[in-house]
Amino acid sequence: MTGNMISVETSGASGQMGAYMATPDGEGAPGLVIIQEVFGVNDFIRATVEAYAAKSFVTAAPDIFWRLEPGVQLNPNKEEEFNRGIELMGQFDQPTGIDDIQATITTLRNHPACNGKVGVLGFCLGGRLAYMAALGTDADVAVSYYGVGIETMLDQAGNIKIPTLLHIAEDDGFVPPEAQAAIKDGLTADNFDVHIYPGVDHGFARFTGMHYDEAAANLANERSLALLNSAL
Structure with a gap:
C-alpha cells in the first residue's frame, strides 16, 4: 500500500509541513x-x-525536521548520514516538534477516512516525542520504541491519562540500566505498559538496521498493534 506526501498546516505563521501518508480502503x-x-x-x-x-490505520509521518531541513532521508548505516542525524537532533526544538505532531493528529482526525481517534507511535527520538505527545497533545494512545531520555520526565507521568506503551532494549547504550530501572519503577499506573527486551540493542525494530532483531521486533509490534486496536 503506497503512500504520498501531503501538506499539514502548522500552528502560527510558520507554514506548511510535509507528511508521508497512506490510507486504507473505506472509512x-x-x-x-x-x-x-x-x-x-x-x-x-x-x-x-x-x-x-x-492494517487499516489512516497513517502519516510528519517531516518534523522541516524547519531545519525539509525532506531529510538519512541512512543510519552510513557514518556520515548517521552523524548528520545526530547533528539535526541537536538543533531540533522539541516543544515546537510537539506542536507539529499535534497539527498532524488534527489533520488525521479531520480526514474523511478517519473515525476521529488518533494514536502516536515513535522510534528513538520519536519514542521520546511519543511520550511527550502523551503529555502535550490530544492523542488517544501513545507507543514508544526505545525512547531516549524518558527517565528525565518521569515527574510528569501522573499527567498522562492515555494508554502508553514503552518498548525498551535491554542493551541500549542510550538508555542505561539505571534509566531503565527508573522508567520501570516510575511508570506503574494502570495506563502504562513497559516492556524490556533482553539481549537486544537500540534500534532493534528497524528492519533496515544493523541491530534488527526479528523476534523482539515481532513481539513488540504485536503488542503495539494489540494496544492500538483496543484503544482506537
Whole structure:
C-alpha cells in the first residue's frame, strides 16, 4: 500500500509541513501518527506508514525536521548520514516538534477516512516525542520504541491519562540500566505498559538496521498493534 506526501498546516505563521501518508480502503479507520527517528522520513519510516495503513490505520509521518531541513532521508548505516542525524537532533526544538505532531493528529482526525481517534507511535527520538505527545497533545494512545531520555520526565507521568506503551532494549547504550530501572519503577499506573527486551540493542525494530532483531521486533509490534486496536 503506497503512500504520498501531503501538506499539514502548522500552528502560527510558520507554514506548511510535509507528511508521508497512506490510507486504507473505506472509512471509519483509526488514525496513527508515526514519529521518525533522527534520520528523517526515510525508507524505514515510509515502510512503517504503509504497513500500518495495510492494517487499516489512516497513517502519516510528519517531516518534523522541516524547519531545519525539509525532506531529510538519512541512512543510519552510513557514518556520515548517521552523524548528520545526530547533528539535526541537536538543533531540533522539541516543544515546537510537539506542536507539529499535534497539527498532524488534527489533520488525521479531520480526514474523511478517519473515525476521529488518533494514536502516536515513535522510534528513538520519536519514542521520546511519543511520550511527550502523551503529555502535550490530544492523542488517544501513545507507543514508544526505545525512547531516549524518558527517565528525565518521569515527574510528569501522573499527567498522562492515555494508554502508553514503552518498548525498551535491554542493551541500549542510550538508555542505561539505571534509566531503565527508573522508567520501570516510575511508570506503574494502570495506563502504562513497559516492556524490556533482553539481549537486544537500540534500534532493534528497524528492519533496515544493523541491530534488527526479528523476534523482539515481532513481539513488540504485536503488542503495539494489540494496544492500538483496543484503544482506537
